[in-house]
Amino acid sequence: MSSTPASAIHVGHAEHHELGFVRTYIFSTDHKMIGRQFLFMALFMMAIGGAMAMLMRWELAFPETAVPFMHWVPEPYMYDGAIPPNTYNSMFTMHATIMIFFVVMPILVGCYGNFLIPLMIGARDMAFPVLNMLSFWVGAVAGLIMLASFFVPGGPAAAGWTSYAPLSAVPVYTGVDWGQNLWCISLIVLGVSSLMGSINYITTVINMRTKGMTFFRLPLVIWSLFITAILLLLALPVLTTALALLLFDRLGGTHFFLPAGGGEPLLWQHLFWFFGHPEVYIMILPAMGMASEIIATFSRKPIFGYRAMAYAMAAIAFLSWIVWGHHMFQSGMNPALGSGFMVTTMIIGVPSAIKTFNWLGTIYKGNIHYTAAMMNALAFVAMFVIGGLSGIFMACTPVDMFIHDTYFIVAHIHYVLFGGSLFAIFGAILYWFPKMFGRMMNETLGKIHFWITFIAFNCTFFPMHILGMNGHMRRIYNPLQYDFLKPIQPINVFISISAFVLGAAQFILLANIIWSLARGKKAEANPWRANTLEWTTPIRPGHGNWDGPLPVVHHGPYEYSSPLTTEDYLPQNVEITGKAAVAH
Amino acid sequence: MLEHFWLPEGISTFSPRIDFLFTLIFWITAVVWALVTIAMIVFMVKYRTRPGRKATYIEGNPRLEILWTTVTAVILIGLALLSRSTWANIKENGPPGDVFYKVTAKQFNWEITYPGPDGKLGTADDVTVENDFHVPVNKVVRFELTSKDVIHSFFVPWIRLKQDAVPGRQIHVWFEATKKGQYEIPCAELCGFGHSGMKGTLYVESEQDFQHWLKDKYSSK
The missing domain is CATH 2.60.40.420 (Cupredoxins -  blue copper proteins)
Incomplete structure (x- = not known):
């Protein structure tokens, strides 16, 4: 590694003026620029993943009819606008793959992990800035490989984002050849990117906290990103291993997952979910952290039970390693093992409940400011509650026997990943926009976007529980092929119309981002009157973050409405002299 | 349409047991959801910002933490134990075949x-x-x-x-x-x-x- 120790950067802090366009905007080693790069990459991918969701919803509401405006897509991908089954399978496969690996993870971990960790712990940059830059560019290559798979003969992967073998392991079973290979290769490459990022985050949080920033003075979002980085470091190699074995099966005839050659299909599922369940928490923990920041700031109140919140996240992270079998209750895995996984899965509900109660405790007796960011963060809590509670149904093995692989599951994951993670992401975009771009986002547009999204989201995903209770299988292309699903087809139509509204509402977000980037109100240094260190830099910090010496931390991050001051906030770097300084 | 807002008819010897567990979980989660949501809405309305209002400085309450951790854990582990025998009967043993x-x-x-x-x-x-x-x-x-x-x-x-x-x-x-x-x-x-x-x-x-x-x-x- 040739990276300059970040602490040396401030030696000539005019240095960033000398960097050219390429070093500033493209091959930047500045964690803030890398964070922005991840954000824009992910927003671009979100448009693609979202468009596929719209096509799927058309198909489910109006099966085997031509999708408007899609006549230009060549055969065999579409037939004069009508979607054939294999294209439909490709769409839900790529929708999930893109949303999980190229939208939610890059925004939560890539963008906000990068952007916030050094700023909030009082460091001038990441521990390994060059590695950080490579992490983005390797991730971008992975994204390009994934997008390239749309253009190979046979189309992109069509075995589901879970790619269960043998379906994924033998080309004739899906008719997809290089699409699935590129899917594997892309995710292996992305794993390398994630590894580089996670090592960087862990090192930075451990070694580069500024003076006074003890672990228990870290903002919860940093706790969440730190714990997430540990999960990433340990989980991604398991996925990489599984993907490599799958690729060998496809290209080299190795039969790791094929019983004809002595292989075991369930091995893939064990490896995949051993990665896959920590992955679920990788996608929710940072969202929990972000929501905690936003809720505390706009309640003007300390986080209720700060330590309980941090311990709960650590508990979730630990338990996330021993619950993977709950994805496999009906797989043929030893049913006695299923009972064990049922118990661990029920237990992981406990720390999630602790977090919810503490968020409620935080707004209790607060002084709640309803900014658009706060509304999104509160929606995160409300939707996460529903997603968490619906998880109890699946954890119960006999009930899971009925609802497994139905729309009940689809409803659950979207309440957690969209209602949870994505609402927290919307909140985070609004909340940290002034820090990232020096301008405020438009509050009115933000609130319009919030309300339409919130209502359309619930109209889209809540009725899916009812579909699931009727036994409506997921991943089917035409519900009308089944007599028992015909009576509930109106629900599918209702869901699709809601989904189109939900999709259209995202243009409001896009417009708000573009308009605010160009014309948004210029932000002051600490627009939300928040305590954490990122607001102590100039509003658009240069390379190295602080112009002068690094800030010194005197308190925890949530000293809002403290009796020690007349203001309703007390930034972490402000020292109160006398006996007041004893506090935290 | 309304009859489709619940589980379809069960026609096996073990379907009543599964439907019982489903219904039990449904009512537990429905009550918890209602309580949490009502509390949230009440707090959101009652503690909205007004001129001159200041938040109360509360850092937490260890007793409450212990209380809600224990209650949640007891309910969830109880559910797992309650489900265990049904599951074992369906997937592990079961009656001899005809x-x-x-x-x-x-x-x-x-x-x-x-x-x-x-x-x-x-x-x-x-x-x-x-x-x-x-x-x-x-x-x-x-x-x-x-x-x-x-x-x-x-x-x-x-x-x-x-x-x-x-x-x-x-x-x-x-x-x-x-x-x-x-x-x-x-x-x-x-x-x-x-x-x-x-x-x-x-x-x-x-x-x-x-x-x-x-x-x-x-x-x-």
Whole structure:
């Protein structure tokens, strides 16, 4: 590694003026620029993943009819606008793959992990800035490989984002050849990117906290990103291993997952979910952290039970390693093992409940400011509650026997990943926009976007529980092929119309981002009157973050409405002299 | 439409037990959801910002933390223990069988193998039929489930039964249907481009009708 120790950067802090366009905007080693790069990459991918969701919803509401405006897509991908089954399978496969690996993870971990960790712990940059830059560019290559798979003969992967073998392991079973290979290769490459990022985050949080920033003075979002980085470091190699074995099966005839050659299909599922369940928490923990920041700031109140919140996240992270079998209750895995996984899965509900109660405790007796960011963060809590509670149904093995692989599951994951993670992401975009771009986002547009999204989201995903209770299988292309699903087809139509509204509402977000980037109100240094260190830099910090010496931390991050001051906030770097300084 | 807002009719001996657990969890989660949501809305309205208002500085309450941790843990672990015996009865042991079959999934059909006149599976007089699964009512049906190619999942919503069919494995499955009728058997696990539309039919018949159908089938072989 040739990276300059970040602490040396401030030696000539005019240095960033000398960097050219390429070093500033493209091959930047500045964690803030890398964070922005991840954000824009992910927003671009979100448009693609979202468009596929719209096509799927058309198909489910109006099966085997031509999708408007899609006549230009060549055969065999579409037939004069009508979607054939294999294209439909490709769409839900790529929708999930893109949303999980190229939208939610890059925004939560890539963008906000990068952007916030050094700023909030009082460091001038990441521990390994060059590695950080490579992490983005390797991730971008992975994204390009994934997008390239749309253009190979046979189309992109069509075995589901879970790619269960043998379906994924033998080309004739899906008719997809290089699409699935590129899917594997892309995710292996992305794993390398994630590894580089996670090592960087862990090192930075451990070694580069500024003076006074003890672990228990870290903002919860940093706790969440730190714990997430540990999960990433340990989980991604398991996925990489599984993907490599799958690729060998496809290209080299190795039969790791094929019983004809002595292989075991369930091995893939064990490896995949051993990665896959920590992955679920990788996608929710940072969202929990972000929501905690936003809720505390706009309640003007300390986080209720700060330590309980941090311990709960650590508990979730630990338990996330021993619950993977709950994805496999009906797989043929030893049913006695299923009972064990049922118990661990029920237990992981406990720390999630602790977090919810503490968020409620935080707004209790607060002084709640309803900014658009706060509304999104509160929606995160409300939707996460529903997603968490619906998880109890699946954890119960006999009930899971009925609802497994139905729309009940689809409803659950979207309440957690969209209602949870994505609402927290919307909140985070609004909340940290002034820090990232020096301008405020438009509050009115933000609130319009919030309300339409919130209502359309619930109209889209809540009725899916009812579909699931009727036994409506997921991943089917035409519900009308089944007599028992015909009576509930109106629900599918209702869901699709809601989904189109939900999709259209995202243009409001896009417009708000573009308009605010160009014309948004210029932000002051600490627009939300928040305590954490990122607001102590100039509003658009240069390379190295602080112009002068690094800030010194005197308190925890949530000293809002403290009796020690007349203001309703007390930034972490402000020292109160006398006996007041004893506090935290 | 409203009748579709709850579980479909259950027609197996274990469906009432599964529906009981579903209903129990439904009411627990509904009450918890209502309490949390009402508290949240009350707090959101009551503590909205107003001129001159200041938040109360509260850092937490260890007693409350212990209380809600314990209560949640007791409810959740209790649910797991309550579910355990139902699960064991359905997937681990179950009653001895009255009629026996072999079910083989393949892209994109269910092959149902009947034992033939000698009553034994795996002999030359076995009869294999695609997608038609005839069983007598009120008898314990046992079958070995496997797959020829990819993973499929045997699903009969009214029986509340779902079990993946895995190539290279013989998985024992049982159920006892309590009501005559015809029921669809969709495949519930993505199995390729023909996954949607892969379905068989379960015919639950009286003993006489079942024997009659078997005799017809065996003689026409």
